[in-house]
Amino acid sequence: MDCYNCKKKFFVKRNFLTLFETKKYYICNACRKEHPIKLSFETIPLENYNLYLVSIFQAVYDLNLESYAIEIARIVEYFLKNKPEYFLVFIEKFKLDDLSVELLSFVADCEKKSVLLICCELKK
Numbered sequence: 001m002d003c004y005n006c007k008k009k010f011f012v013k014r015n016f017l018t019l020f021e022t023k024k025y026y027i028c029n030a031c032r033k034e035h036p037i038k039l040s041f042e043t044i045p046l047e048n049y050n051l052y053l054v055s056i057f058q059a060v061y062d063l064n065l066e067s068y069a070i071e072i073a074r075i076v077e078y079f080l081k082n083k084p085e086y087f088l089v090f091i092e093k094f095k096l097d098d099l100s101v102e103l104l105s106f107v108a109d110c111e112k113k114s115v116l117l118i119c120c121e122l123k124k
């Protein structure tokens, strides 16, 4: 398979049990080790509600996010299923500043819910 990030070819080790598995992988082990998924959580109080910030990566990587498409989809699916009480927003790159917090506070007031924002890369 081809890695979506570094474009190199890689092989997935198979054993007898996974010999006929057709599961696709989009990222090689070297890229996975270099850019690990590490969720971090942060709560920011808004005017009337809260902003729950989930960041998927610890740092801002120069990474093709499509290579982690399966993992990111699973994370978003988990929060969609388990946290229906929040208004969910998914953004690939989010910059936390006064304007964005004010905008999310407005969204929370309109939806009358706290906002759960999932982002891949968080800039402060």
Ligand SMILES: [Zn+2]
Binding pocket: 003, 004, 005, 006, 007, 008, 027, 028, 029, 030, 031, 032
């Ligand atoms: Zn790679």
